[in-house]
Amino acid sequence: MTDVSLGEPARKMAKYESSSKEAKTGETRQTLVNGKGMPYVGLGTWLTKPEEVGANIITAARLGYRHFDCAERYQNQRDIGKAFSQLWKEGFDRSEFFITSKLWNTRHDKVEDSVKQTLKNLELEYLDLYLIHFPESFPAGASEEDMAAGKCPPANVPMKDTWTAMEGLVEKGLVKSIGVSNFAVCELEEILSYAKIPPAVNQVEVHPYNSSTALVEFCQSKKITVTAYSVLANQFFLDEVDPNNPRRAEIKLSPLLQHDVVVKTARKHKKTPAQVILRWCMQRQMVMLQKSLRKERLDENRDIFDFQLDEYVSLPYLFF
Numbered sequence: 001m002t003d004v005s006l007g008e009p010a011r012k013m014a015k016y017e018s019s020s021k022e023a024k025t026g027e028t029r030q031t032l033v034n035g036k037g038m039p040y041v042g043l044g045t046w047l048t049k050p051e052e053v054g055a056n057i058i059t060a061a062r063l064g065y066r067h068f069d070c071a072e073r074y075q076n077q078r079d080i081g082k083a084f085s086q087l088w089k090e091g092f093d094r095s096e097f098f099i100t101s102k103l104w105n106t107r108h109d110k111v112e113d114s115v116k117q118t119l120k121n122l123e124l125e126y127l128d129l130y131l132i133h134f135p136e137s138f139p140a141g142a143s144e145e146d147m148a149a150g151k152c153p154p155a156n157v158p159m160k161d162t163w164t165a166m167e168g169l170v171e172k173g174l175v176k177s178i179g180v181s182n183f184a185v186c187e188l189e190e191i192l193s194y195a196k197i198p199p200a201v202n203q204v205e206v207h208p209y210n211s212s213t214a215l216v217e218f219c220q221s222k223k224i225t226v227t228a229y230s231v232l233a234n235q236f237f238l239d240e241v242d243p244n245n246p247r248r249a250e251i252k253l254s255p256l257l258q259h260d261v262v263v264k265t266a267r268k269h270k271k272t273p274a275q276v277i278l279r280w281c282m283q284r285q286m287v288m289l290q291k292s293l294r295k296e297r298l299d300e301n302r303d304i305f306d307f308q309l310d311e312y313v314s315l316p317y318l319f320f
Contacts, residue, residue: 042067044289054083071102081123108137111165
């Protein structure tokens with residue numbers, strides 16, 4: 001597939017035409033519903049080894065990164081905390097950073113305890129954003145494998161109770177903003193029905209092989225910022241494509257960064273395929289997380305503010 005011309009996909013996606021301040025001024029932060037600024041490009045820390053994550057954080061910060069995404073589940077927050085402390089000692093301004101962490105599934109009944117432990121591990125006084133990692137709760141000690149396999153019953157902590165506790169974190173100054181991760185439209189509607197503080201963010205997997213158009217539209221209609229993870233369509237996604245999808249073999253043979261449309265678009269703009277995908281996310285008004293341990297890749301992945309994708313509207317139609 002090499003045709004990047006606009007057509008029916010462009011008409012369907014026209015509502016995503018970029019109108020952000022960034023397009024004109026180079027501003028790199030999106031304004032959340034509560035007025036806080038969230039950098040468009042963040043560094044993810046999922047699966048980054050504890051012995052590597054500290055150096056990764058410091059390198060990224062020195063390159064200009066100010067948005068870092070963490071989670072209790074990732075089991076590397078203590079090492080990240082040491083890196084943050086090193087940055088503060090070097091003279092970096094904490095107020096310029098946007099640091100996110102997440103409440104794990106077995107801690108829905110211990111929200112405040114969980115965020116305090118996270119703050120201790122990260123060596124911080126507050127978080128810029130705290131997310132409910134998944135819309136489900138499980139008993140203490142439940143393993144992730146058992147959760148996924150359905151081998152343990154849910155903890156039945158009402159989401160309303162969890163969200164009320166999350167709101168309490170804002171009131172106590174432990175976090176600046178609260179939100180969710182991996183929530184579907186119906187789950188967002190539930191929270192919005194009783195929230196005193198609405199979710200500022202929904203962090204979900206989004207990329208041109210999984211554009212999540214309806215979910216993105218809903219979030220944006222409710223002023224919920226979408227943070228996209230796995231934006232480069234990692235191998236987990238390629239391995240899990242529905243075996244009944246008639247184009248499964250084509251997808252597996254064409255990782256996103258090697259897809260003809262992406263490569264052709266990158267050549268046109270004199271950018272890398274990764275920069276094209278990151279720009280595609282931003283022109284849909286999404287914040288995005290990316291990862292690399294390589295300094296040159298980290299630097300490249302921030303260099304997405306000096307071009308516009310006219311053809312970005314056709315990228316979500318590569319396969320689906």
